[in-house]
Structures are given as structure tokens and as C-alpha cells.
Amino acid sequence: MDSPTAPPAPQPDDKDWTWVLDVPCPDCGYDAAAVPAAEIGERIRAHVPTWTAALAAPDAAARPSPQVWSVLEYSCHVRDVHLIFGRRLAAMLTQDDPLFDNWDQDATAVAERYWTQDPITVSAALAAAAWDTADRFAAVGDGEWIRTGRRSNGSVFTVRTVGLYYLHDLVHHAHDIAS
Template sequence: MPGMAIDPDTKDWTWVLQRPCPECGTEAAAHTPATTAQVLEDAVVRWEAVLRRPDVARRPDGSTWSPLEYAAHVRDVCGVFRERLHLILTEDDPTFPNWDQDAAAVAGRYGEQEPAAVAEELAVNARAVGADFDAVPQDRWERSGLRSNGSPFTVRTLSQYFLHDVLHHLHDVGG
């Protein structure tokens, strides 16, 4: 099943900045850049447990990523959001380059990667972006940037949106 195409996720998830997610229960607005590193540290432990499952590469059905694919996605999301944070902090009102998560999954052959390597890379990437968010002084939390579709983000809302993604996918895989 790993070769089967997954329908792209075209939903706009920015509403999670206003209200808790009914699917995963994450209340993104409760987080700040200062809490990001600890939330990610807890998430890394949970992702490592998921990646030790014997069936980690098995898709539950033909339209859903396997836990391995979700973990590889989250690993890469950490890098994307680290780049976006860097842009907000170094440029005035930048527009983030578009990132096609579905194309990245296909090009990266997420379902064929080694689970132990994904676990290690996810941990490294999560800790790096967590440290970067943690290092942002509170007086810079309202610096802003735009996603390629025009959705505005600040350092604060970028951390919240990012954490929802990490935690939502843990929920997706029962982690």
C-alpha cells in the first residue's frame, strides 16, 4: 500500500488558532513560543514509541498515511517551521515559500524510510525548532509573516499552528 496515492489535504487549518480542535483536542491558543520546546520534547517521546511499532509502515486504509509516513511528515514540518520562524525574525513581513506536503511525501518516499532513522531525525529537528522558538524574546512574538496563500502569522501564532500539526498527527496515529 505505500505506493498508493493519498488525496492531498486541501483544508485550511488556521481556524485552530481560534478554537480547540474537535478531532485531537489540542487548544493551540494555550501555547506560546516559550512552551513550544517542552511540548515538542513530550511529543518526541510519543513519536519514538509510535516508530517502534512492528506495523509502523502499514497504512490503515488506502486513503490514510501510515504512522511512518506521518512521522516523516512531522520531521519535515519541523524544518519548514524552523525556516518560517527564521524568515519572520530576519525579514519584515516575509511571505513564506510554498511547501507541498503531499509532493514532499511522494518525493521523499516517506513510507519506505527506516523508522529508527526517522525517529532520530524527528527528535533532532523538533529539538532544534523548539530551541529556536524558546530563544525568541517575548517582545518579538508579534513579528509577522504571510503564508503563500495570504494567511497571516506572528511568531506566536506560528508556534501554535505548528504545535497543533505535531499533536494532531500524534492523535491520527494513536500516539
């Protein structure tokens, strides 16, 4: 956290993770098919205590190895995931088939200096962003789950599948910090 220079960058994650919508994730066990759309909001909220507890640990800013993010860095990423998916959901509900802005998570980590951020501040911001986005998903009406949006690589999502995809990110990163 005190380092003014960026720590070594982890291997960039350039996988297209949309396959988790079709098959369970072998790493974290997430199974999108087992999640009813109406539960997405509550499941987002259920992850908040994992992150607030992890950020309260005295070693939250310590990397387990040089090229693996610390709990703090993962938490900054998860905070930003909540914000990004909140904006994507809002666009899907108010626009016809919006094209999502591209998001380079690795560039964001460096630009926002994740390793220098204050764990208490991150914890509060992560919780607020999670609750806000969870509330948005909880308010989705029956006929809105099929509204669409597109990622810059051409992947097409419905409100339901974007929620399930987003939820995988939370489950997977909770698994990452527990490993």
C-alpha cells in the same frame, strides 16, 4: 516500506487549518488559546517520545488502510513539519514580514518516498529537528513574538501564532496515529 511504487495517495488535505488558532480542534482537542507562547518549545519537545515510540513498533510501515498513511509516513511528514517551521521561524526572526515558500505536503510525501524510509533514521531525524526548532522557540525574546510572516495564500502569522499553528500539527498527527 519495501514497495518501490507509491501506495495509494490519501485524499489531499486542502483545508486552511488556520481556524485552529481561534477555536479548539474538534478532532484532536487542541486549544491554541490554552497554550502560553513561552511553552511552545517545551510542548514541541514533549511530543518527541510519542514519535520515537511509534516508529519503534514492528508495524510502523504498515498502513491501517490503503489510503491512510502509516506511522512511518506520518513521522516523515512530522519530521518535515519541524524542518519547515524551523525555517519559517528563522525567517520571521531575521527578515521583515517574510513570505513563506509554498509547501505541498502531498507532493513531498511522494517525491521523498516516505513509505520507503528507514524508521530508525526517521526517528533520529525527527527528534533532532524537533529539538532544534523547540530550542529556537524557547529562545524567542519577549518583543519578538509579534514579528510577522506570511503564507503564500495570504494568511498572516506572528511568531506566536505560527508556533501555535505548528504545535497543532504535532498534536493532530499524534492523534491520527493513536486513532
